[in-house]
Structure formats: structure tokens, C-alpha cells
Amino acid sequence: MIRVLERWVAFWDRREAPASLALTRILVGSVLLTDLLQAKYAGAVELLWSAPPLGMAWGASREPLPLAARWLGATPQTAELLWGLAVVCAALFLFGAFYRVAAVLLAIALGQIGRFEPDADAIDQLFRIALPLLALSEANATFSVDARLRKKLDKPYPALVQAWPRYLLILQLLWMYFSAAHNRGDSAWYPRGGFAAVSNVMSDPHFARFAPGTFRGAYRLTQLGTAATMLFEGSAPLMLLWLWLDWPAQALGHAERGGKLGALVRRLHVRWLWLGLGATLHLGIAVTMQLGIFPFGMLALYPIFVHPDELLHARESLIKRYCS
Amino acid sequence: MWRWARALLIALVIILGLISGFPTPNVQRVARAPAAIRWLVEHMPQAQSALLAPFRFATEDCQIGQRWTLFSTTGGIRYRLEIEARSRRSKRWTLLYRAQDPEHAFMARLLDYRRVRNGWNPSRHGIKQSYDPFAFWISRTILASEPRFDRVRLRMARVQTLEHGEGASELGDFAYEIQHGREVLR
Numbered sequence: 035m036i037r038v039l040e041r042w043v044a045f046w047d048r049r050e051a052p053a054s055l056a057l058t059r060i061l062v063g064s065v066l067l068t069d070l071l072q073a074k075y076a077g078a079v080e081l082l083w084s085a086p087p088l089g090m091a092w093g094a095s096r097e098p099l100p101l102a103a104r105w106l107g108a109t110p111q112t113a114e115l116l117w118g119l120a121v122v123c124a125a126l127f128l129f130g131a132f133y134r135v136a137a138v139l140l141a142i143a144l145g146q147i148g149r150f151e152p153d154a155d156a157i158d159q160l161f162r163i164a165l166p167l168l169a170l171s172e173a174n175a176t177f178s179v180d181a182r183l184r185k186k187l188d189k190p191y192p193a194l195v196q197a198w199p200r201y202l203l204i205l206q207l208l209w210m211y212f213s214a215a216h217n218r219g220d221s222a223w224y225p226r227g228g229f230a231a232v233s234n235v236m237s238d239p240h241f242a243r244f245a246p247g248t249f250r251g252a253y254r255l256t257q258l259g260t261a262a263t264m265l266f267e268g269s270a271p272l273m274l275l276w277l278w279l280d281w282p283a284q285a286l287g288h289a290e291r292g293g294k295l296g297a298l299v300r301r302l303h304v305r306w307l308w309l310g311l312g313a314t315l316h317l318g319i320a321v322t323m324q325l326g327i328f329p330f331g332m333l334a335l336y337p338i339f340v341h342p343d344e345l346l347h348a349r350e351s352l353i354k355r356y357c358s
Numbered sequence: 359m360w361r362w363a364r365a366l367l368i369a370l371v372i373i374l375g376l377i378s379g380f381p382t383p384n385v386q387r388v389a390r391a392p393a394a395i396r397w398l399v400e401h402m403p404q405a406q407s408a409l410l411a412p413f414r415f416a417t418e419d420c421q422i423g424q425r426w427t428l429f430s431t432t433g434g435i436r437y438r439l440e441i442e443a444r445s446r447r448s449k450r451w452t453l454l455y456r457a458q459d460p461e462h463a464f465m466a467r468l469l470d471y472r473r474v475r476n477g478w479n480p481s482r483h484g485i486k487q488s489y490d491p492f493a494f495w496i497s498r499t500i501l502a503s504e505p506r507f508d509r510v511r512l513r514m515a516r517v518q519t520l521e522h523g524e525g526a527s528e529l530g531d532f533a534y535e536i537q538h539g540r541e542v543l544r
Contacts (some may be wrong), residue, residue, distance in 0.1 A: 037484050043365040063406035074472035086491035087498075090477045153486045162422050198368065205372065213379050213426040219387075220431045233523040234433035239458045240479045247525025256523060326472025 049194035050068035051342035052175035053349075056130070058203070059173035062130025067326045071120050081111035096242070100149035108150070116150075116226055119143045122155040127168075130178020137169030156210075164335065167336045171199035177305075180358040203338045204277070208270040213313075216265035222260070229260035241323050249322070259318060264313050273339070284356045292338040301321065309339055377409050379416070379424030431482045436526065437514035437533065439469075439478055443500055445509035449509065454500070478516065485534050488533075497538035511537045 073079055079140060082213065085094035085108030094100060094108035105110040106232040122145040126136035144162050148154060150238060174180040174210055175191035184190050221227030222234055233256040237246035280303075283322035299305070337345070382402045388395055410417065417423050441464070454464035468474055475486035477525040497510035513535035517526045 042369070045363050046365040046368050047361050072471060076468045076474070078468055078471050079466070080472050081492075081495055082473050087494055090474075090488045090491040090495055091488045092491055126475075145420050149419070151473065151477075151488075153481075153488050154422060154445075155472060155476060156423075156428055156520060162420060176451065178471070188460075196365070202368065202371075206375075207465050209375065209424060210380060211425045212423065214382075214428040217425060217427045218430050219384070222432050222435070228521075230521065230523075231429065232431045234519050237519050237523070237526045238432070238436045239438040239517060239526065240436070240475065242458060244527070245458070247520070247523070250523040253523035267388055285471055306422060324472075328472075 046101070046198045048197040048201075050197045050200075051085060051193065051346060052172055052195045053177075053342035053345040054337050054340055055168070055171050055173035055195070055200055055342075056175065056177045057337040057345065058200075058335060059130060059168055060128060060170065060177060062161070062331070062336065063124055064194070065327050065331045065334045066161065067121065067124040067128055068142075068330075069355075070117065072122055073117065074121075079117045080110040080113050082118055084108060084110045085150075087113075089113065089212060092128040093148075094150045096152075100146050101152070102146045113150075114248055116143055116146055120147065121275060126137040128179050133174035133178065133180050134169065137165065140148035141169050155328060156324075157324065160206070160335075161331065164191055164203060167199045167202055172196065173199075173216070183198070201337050202333040203335060204274075207335055207338070208273055211267040211270035215270070216262075229257040232256040232263065236322055243322055243323065243324050244267045263315055266308065266315060269308070273308055275299075276308060277339070280305045282341050282347070285343045285347065309336065311337070365385055374413055374416075375424045379426070380406065381425070382406070390404065398500040400525040408473065427482075433519040435529075436517045436519055437480055438517050438528070440511075440513055440515055440532075441469075441496060442511045442513075443504065444511070446508040450508075453507075456515075465499075469496075478512075480534065489534065491535055493536040494538060494542060497536075501538070501540055501543055507535055509539045511535065 050254040071256050073082065081089045083091050083094070083261055084087060085091050085103065088108075088110055091108060094103045099108075102108075102116055104111055106115065106194070120140060121292070123136045123140035123143060124130050125181075143160070144158070144165055148158060148162050172191065172195035175195050181191055205271075218231075220231065222231040233249070233253055234241050236244070238258065239246065242248075276299055279299045281291070283291065292299065313333060316333050319325060320329040380402070383395070383399055388399050391399075438509075439455070439457045440453060442451040442453050444451050453462045455466060455469055456468075458460040471479075474492075477486065477492045480486065493512045496512070500510050501507060511531040514534055516529045516531050518529055519526050519533055
């Protein structure tokens with residue numbers, strides 16, 4: 035038992051280069067900043083985050099009151115203040131400047147926004163979970179203002195940072211997919227419903243990007259999209275196995291894992307196939323449906339599935355190719 | 359010591375996440391299942407609530423949970439928001455906004471923004487709590503900026519999703535109608 039616990043502790047104490055977390059920070063920060071700026075551009079700030087009758091934020095007057103409403107009142111001024119705080123912190127988060135403070139404040143601002151607006155999207159909830167994890171990570175140890183400043187001051191960040199935030203983010207994303215799959219009771223997601231779900235969503239006037247019926251000629255393709263979505267989401271837990279089998283063992287000086295199965299998984303690039311399928315589905319959603327930042331927010335978290343050494347290797351290869 | 363504390367805390371977070379996200383099937387779905395399974399399904403939500411009670415701050419204050427329902431129902435009857443205003447003089451209704459209608463796109467930039475749409479778009483459980491305050495706000499905004507109107511009406515045209523990707527057809531009736539007059543400006 036003690037040995038199992040020791041292995042568990044050692045696993046969560048692993049270290050790695052910060053590239054994957056840094057790239058995730060940049061992409062998540064970009065998506066968040068874009069979304070917040072879009073809220074202002076749409077003129078939605080006051081409407082979204084003021085309590086009725088000044089806005090539609092019914093959560094702002096629900097007991098117990100959110101902290102921002104308790105301290106400042108659920109007024110349009112508080113809405114502007116929350117938005118301003120979130121925008122400044124998202125920009126600092128994106129560039130990795132005053133990272134820890136900015137990330138913590140951003141997580142708090144998003145949490146308050148979530149209290150004001152309880153009907154928000156799944157992607158908002160996902161970011162409310164991802165932000166604190168990223169705030170606790172050292173995602174600013176590279177590709178960031180903080181890292182540059184520390185280098186100038188001769189106090190650079192360590193080359194290796196804690197890997198556990200990335201591992202937890204992986205678990206979170208995989209659970210989200212798996213949970214989405216097993217919470218679907220609608221037969222349209224299954225063979226008995228003719229895999230009609232994607233086509234149905236594309237016919238929903240509130241979500242369709244094109245007029246309903248536009249893709250009637252591609253109905254078979256939408257059925258394939260439904261089946262692929264269920265396969266992708268339902269098989270999400272297997273990604274843990276693919277990640278374990280397909281890791282940069284050679285680069286890290288370790289033996290390959292998993293014997294024949296491992297060799298097969300690596301040869302068939304199963305991990306990359308799963309990621310590619312996910313990216314394709316999200317891009318398909320972005321093209322055919324109006325779901326705001328959802329597909330981009332999900333894709334922004336995908337760098338966590340790539341080991342930082344693979345990212346660095348890819349970067350070096352690109353630089354070499356470019357120079358030659 | 360810190361390493362151990364962190365690893366145990368992570369274990370706790372994972373266990374709580376799994377409890378929170380554990381699926382609870384509809385009791386009707388297991389009506390024919392053995393008694394033990396029915397008993398389990400009936401008591402699962404209570405057990406989940408009891409186990410998560412000490413950590414309610416996470417679900418309520420931080421608005422997080424681990425049950426993800428993304429497009430869990432599709433097709434069937436869907437809705438299409440319409441916003442109309444009534445002329446003071448002729449008492450005729452003018453269609454200002456209709457979802458996915460570029461010819462009636464009054465304030466479309468605002469109304470189509472995903473967070474705002476979330477407020478007025480019905481979920482699988484029906485209309486959301488934000489719909490009433492949204493209707494009040496949009497009515498007041500329209501009536502304040504357009505003196506020629508004396509009433510604003512919001513309603514959802516009921517739409518039937520057609521099979522085999524044929525699109526959708528309007529059923530000719532409406533749901534979730536709300537009307538506001540100039541009293542909202544007081």
C-alpha cells in the first residue's frame with residue numbers, strides 16, 4: 035500500500051519543460067480575450083452582468099449574493115468593472131506578465147461572471163476549471179514577458195516545471211468528452227436514431243450557421259459526423275492508454291512501453307489520429323454552427339496532449355528546415 | 359511533506375469530480391431493471407448530494423460541476439426567436455429581429471452574441487430564468503429609442519426539425535410570448 039502511495043506521489047511530482055503549458059496559456063488567453071472583447075463590441079457587457087431590471091444577470095441577485103454583487107452592487111458599473119478586470123487580466127495572462135497575480139484574478143473574475151450568468155456555455159465552465167489549474171502552474175516559464183524579465187535579471191525560471199497541472203487538465207478534458215458522450219440519451223446520437231444528431235443541430239435556427247436544409251445533399255456526411263463524434267467522445271478514456279504507450283521515450287532516454295500493443299499504437303499514430311479527429315470535429319462545428327468560442331476554446335487546450343519535448347523537437351525541426 | 363499533501367489533494371479532487379460527474383440515469387429508464395439497480399438509481403442523487411455537501415462552495419460559488427451535457431437532445435421541436443414592436447398609430451406589428459434572418463436583424467450583433475443568446479435560447483428543460491429579464495431589457499431599450507412604438511413582443515416560433523437533413527419547418531404557432539408596453543420606461 036505504501037509503495038502504491040509513493041508511486042502516486044512520485045507521479046504527481048514529475049517535472050517537464052514548460053512548452054505545452056505555455057502554449058496552452060497563450061491559446062486559452064487569446065480565446066478568452068477575444069470573447070471578452072466581442073462582448074464589448076456587441077454592447078453586451080451591461081446587459082449580461084447587471085442584475086434585473088438593468089440587465090439579465092439573474093444570478094447576481096440570487097442568495098447568497100456573489101462577492102462582487104455583495105461588495106459593489108449588481109449594477110452596470112460593477113459589470114463594466116468586472117469586464118475591465120477580466121480583460122486586463124486576460125491580456126496579462128496571454129503574454130505571461132505578472133502571471134500568477136493576473137491568472138488568479140482572471141480566475142476570480144470568471145468565477146464571478148459565472149455567478150452572475152448561471153446559464154453560460156459549457157466552455158465557460160471548462161475555463162472556470164482550467165484557469166485555476168493554469169494559475170497554479172508555471173505556464174509563464176517560457177514564451178512570456180515574465181520569463182524574459184527573469185532572464186534579463188539573471189534569475190531565469192528553471193528549465194523543468196511541475197507537470198501535474200497538465201496531467202489534471204488532460205483528465206479534465208477527457209472526462210468532459212466522455213461525460214458528454216454518456217449523458218446523451220437522445221436516440222439521434224445512436225444508430226437507432228439514424229445518427230441524425232449533427233444534421234438536427236444544423237437545422238436548429240438558433241445554432242445553424244447556414245439556412246436549415248442547406249446540407250441535405252451531404253446528409254450521409256452529417257451521419258458520419260454524428261457517429262465520429264460519439265466514437266471520439268466515447269473513446270476519450272482510451273486516450274490515457276494511448277498517451278502512456280506513445281510518449282517520447284527515446285528522447286527522454288527510457289524504454290518504449292507496452293510491447294506489441296505499444297508498437298502498434300505508435301506505428302498507427304493512434305494518439306494523433308484521435309487528436310486529429312477531435313480537431314476536425316471542432317473545426318467542422320466552427321464552420322457549420324454558431325457556438326461562439328466553444329470549438330476554439332476546446333482546441334486551445336489541445337497542446338496539453340502533446341509532451342513538451344515533442345513540441346520543442348517540432349520547433350527545432352521547423353527552425354532547421356527554415357534555416358536550410 | 360508538501361509532495362504528499364499535494365498528491366492526496368489531487369486524489370481528493372479526482373474522486374470528488376467522479377462523484378459529481380457520475381451519471382444518474384432516469385428512473386423510468388430502469389423501470390424494468392432488477393430491484394437493486396432501481397434502488398441504486400433512485401438513491402444515487404441523494405448519495406451524491408450528501409458526499410458533495412462539504413464542497414458545495416465549488417459547485418455553487420465557483421459554478422463548476424463535472425456532468426457535461428452537450429447537445430444531449432437534438433431535433434424534434436425547436437424554437438426561433440422573434441422580436442416585434444407595435445406601432446402607436448396603426449397598432450400593426452413590425453418584425454424587428456428573427457433568429458437566422460438577415461432581413462430582420464435589428465440589434466443582431468448583440469442578440470447573436472453567444473452569451474446573450476444563451477440567455478434567451480430555451481434549454482432542454484424549457485425557458486431559462488434569464489429570459490424574463492432579457493425580455494424586459496430589450497423591450498425597454500427598443501421603446502426608449504423608438505418613440506413610434508408602444509409595445510414590444512417576444513415569442514418563439516415553434517419549428518419542427520425535418521428528417522434526413524431536410525431542414526426545419528415552422529409549425530405556425532408560438533411559445534414563450536412576453537409583451538411589454540411603455541410602462542417599462544417608468
